[in-house]
Amino acid sequence: MTEQLTEQEIINKISQRxxxxxxxxxxxxxxKIERYTPAMSAAIHDGGNFRAELxxxxxxxxxxxxxxxxxxTGSFIAKQAITLIAHDSRYxxxxxxxxxxxxxxxxxxxxxxxxxxxxxxxxxxxxKHAQFYRIVAAVVEALVExxxxxxxxxNHSYNFKRHERKALPVINVGTTSxxxxxxxxxxxxxxxxxxxxxxxxxxxTAAENDIFYGKGRLAGFCHSRYDNVLVLATEAKKIFMDELxxxxxxxxxxxxxxxxxxxxxxxxxxxxxxxxxxxx
Numbered sequence: 001m002t003e004q005l006t007e008q009e010i011i012n013k014i015s016q017r018x019x020x021x022x023x024x025x026x027x028x029x030x031x032k033i034e035r036y037t038p039a040m041s042a043a044i045h046d047g048g049n050f051r052a053e054l055x056x057x058x059x060x061x062x063x064x065x066x067x068x069x070x071x072x073t074g075s076f077i078a079k080q081a082i083t084l085i086a087h088d089s090r091y092x093x094x095x096x097x098x099x100x101x102x103x104x105x106x107x108x109x110x111x112x113x114x115x116x117x118x119x120x121x122x123x124x125x126x127x128k129h130a131q132f133y134r135i136v137a138a139v140v141e142a143l144v145e146x147x148x149x150x151x152x153x154x155n156h157s158y159n160f161k162r163h164e165r166k167a168l169p170v171i172n173v174g175t176t177s178x179x180x181x182x183x184x185x186x187x188x189x190x191x192x193x194x195x196x197x198x199x200x201x202x203x204x205t206a207a208e209n210d211i212f213y214g215k216g217r218l219a220g221f222c223h224s225r226y227d228n229v230l231v232l233a234t235e236a237k238k239i240f241m242d243e244l245x246x247x248x249x250x251x252x253x254x255x256x257x258x259x260x261x262x263x264x265x266x267x268x269x270x271x272x273x274x275x276x277x278x279x280x
Contacts, residue, residue, distance in 0.1 A: 001021070002021045002022065002023055002030060003020060003021065003022040003023070004022065004023055004024075004025060005020075005022040005023075005024065005025065006024075006025050007024060007025075007131055007134065007135065009022075010022055010024065010031060010135060010138070011134075011135070011138045013033075014033070014138045014139060014142050015138075015142070017036055017142070017146075018033075019033050019034055019035060019036075020032075020033060021033075023087075024131070024135070026128070027049065027087055027088075028049075028086065028087060028088050028128050028131070028132065029047075029084060029085060029086045029087055029088075029132060029135070030083075030084075030085050030087065031082075031083070031084050031135060031139070032082065032083045032084075032085075033081070033082050033139075034081045034082070035081050036081075036082075036142070036143065036146055037081045037082065037143075037268065037272065038143050038146075038147035038148075038149065038150040038151065038271070038272065038275075038276050039080070039081070039082065039143075039150060039151050039152070039153065039268040039271065039272075040082040040083070040084060040139055040140065040143065040150065040151075040152050040153070041077035041080040041082065041083050041084070041152075041153040041155065041264060042077075042083070042084045042085070042086075042136075042152060042153065042154050042155065042218060043070065043073040043074040043076070043077055043083075043084075043085045043086065043155045043156075044070075044084075044086045044095040044096060044132075044154070044156075044218060045069055045070035045073065045086065045090050045095065045096070045156060045157075046069075046070055046071065046072075046073045046074035046085050046086055046087070047069070047074075047085075047086050047087035047088050047089065048062070048065060048066055048069050048071075048088075048089045049087045049088045049089060049092070050062075050065070050088070050089045050091065050092055051092060051124075053121060054091075054092055054117075054121065054125075057113050057114050057115060057117070058091065058112060058113065058114070059110075059111055059112060059113065059114055060091070060110065060112060063246065064110075065089055065091050066246055067159065067243065067244070067246075068090065068091075068107070068108060068159075069089065069090060070155075070156050070157040071157070071241065071246070072157070072240060072241065072248070072253065072257070073155045073156060073157055073236070075257050076155055076236070076256065076257055076260040076261065076264075077153060077155055077260070077261065077264060078257075078261065079261040079265065080153075080261070080264055080265065080268070081268075082139065082143075084135070084136065084139065086132065088128065091104060091107070091112065092125050092128070093125040093126065093128055093129040094129075094217075095129060095132055095217060095218065096156075096216035096217045096218065097216075097217050098217055098220075099126050099129050099130050099133075100126075102125065102126060102129045102217075103117065103122050103125050103126065133217075133221055136218070136221065136222070137225070140152065140222060140226060140229055141226075144226065144228050144229065147276055148228060148276075149228035149229065149230075149275070150228070150229055150230075151186065151229070151230045151231075151232060151268075151271060152218070152222060152229060152230070152231045152232065153232050153234060153264055154216070154218045154219060154231050154232060154233045154234060155234055155236070156212075156216075156233070156234065156235045156236070157235065157236045157237070157238050157240075158172075158211070158212065158235045158236070158237060158238065159238055159243045160237050160238060160243070161243055161244065163211075168210070168211055168237060169205045169206055169207035169210050169211065169237065170202065170203075170204050170205045170206065170236065170237045170239060171194045171197075171204065171205070171206040171207075171234060171235070171236055171237070172206070172207055172208075172209075172210050172211050172212050172234070172235040172237075173187065173190060173191055173194070173206065173207070173208050173209075173214070173232060173233065173234050173235075174208075174209055174212045174213045174214025174215065174216075174219070174233040174234075174235070175187055175208055175209060175213075175214050175232075175233070176209060176213040176214050176215060177214050177215060177219045177220050177223045177224075177231075177233075178214070178219075178223060178230065178231075179223055179227065180227065183230045185274075186230055186232075186271060186275075187208070187230075187232070189267065189270060189271075190232050190234075190267055191206050191207075191208060193263050193266060193267045193270075194206035194234070194263065196263075197259050197260070197263055198259065199252060199255045199256050199259050200251050200252065200255035201249065201251035201252040201255065202239050202252050211235070212233070212235050214231070214233035216233060218231060218233070219231040219233045236256075236260075239252055239256075240252045240253040240256050241253065
């Protein structure tokens with residue numbers, strides 16, 4: 001059952017190491033902790049919720065906004081022990097940008113607003129962005145306290161039809177913000193696990209820093225604050241849907257949902273076995 005909790009109530013549950021599933025008051029995101037394990041999975045662009053006051057002032061239709069969202073990414077990690085899944089549109093505030101830059105004026109070459117947003121509207125969006133990262137900090141710091149270090153699977157998807165280059169990886173892992181060579185074996189094992197995925201209807205390729213470089217806010221936030229947290233910023237090519245129409249692929253999507261969940265779980269267990277032998 002999913003509870004509705006305030007930020008402080010969520011933080012209190014984490015500090016007491018309670019297991020729970022809760023949506024923050026206002027509905028911006030849902031945090032699930034089935035058990036405390038040294039890995040969190042996040043899908044920060046999974047949602048498309050949009051405050052009415054913003055929707056009324058937006059030049060883009062919902063379908064236009066959906067094109068730049070990361071639909072289904074929450075389902076790719078849904079079976080993991082700790083998940084943080086965002087429900088708001090990145091057009092309200094982009095969780096992969098700093099708080100100061102998280103509200104768009106233009107995006108991907110398009111004007112967004114009929115009239116400029118008021119300071120109050122912008123402030124409301126920035127407050128939700130900041131709140132999300134306070135919860136990220138609460139979870140990560142609890143895991144580091146319990147286990148000494150942890151990893152964060154940071155899951156996104158990307159549109160590929162607009163790229164001139166056709167040979168783009170199905171999965172890209174961005175690592176340029178990672179500090180320290182001690183993480184190299186974990187990154188390599190994650191890439192290997194991704195390359196080994198057997199998904200119906202497609203061949204999987206996985207590469208590092210090929211099209212994206214891991215420069216988003218979740219990776220930057222964790223890597224700049226914590227020496228003992230590794231964020232695996234992982235982008236899936238939208239082979240599981242028609243990026244232009246939004247139509248899901250009836251073969252690839254369910255297979256990828258199952259296989260990706262299994263791959264994350266398998267890699268997490270490998271990580272525990274090799275780096276947390278007494279915590280599994």
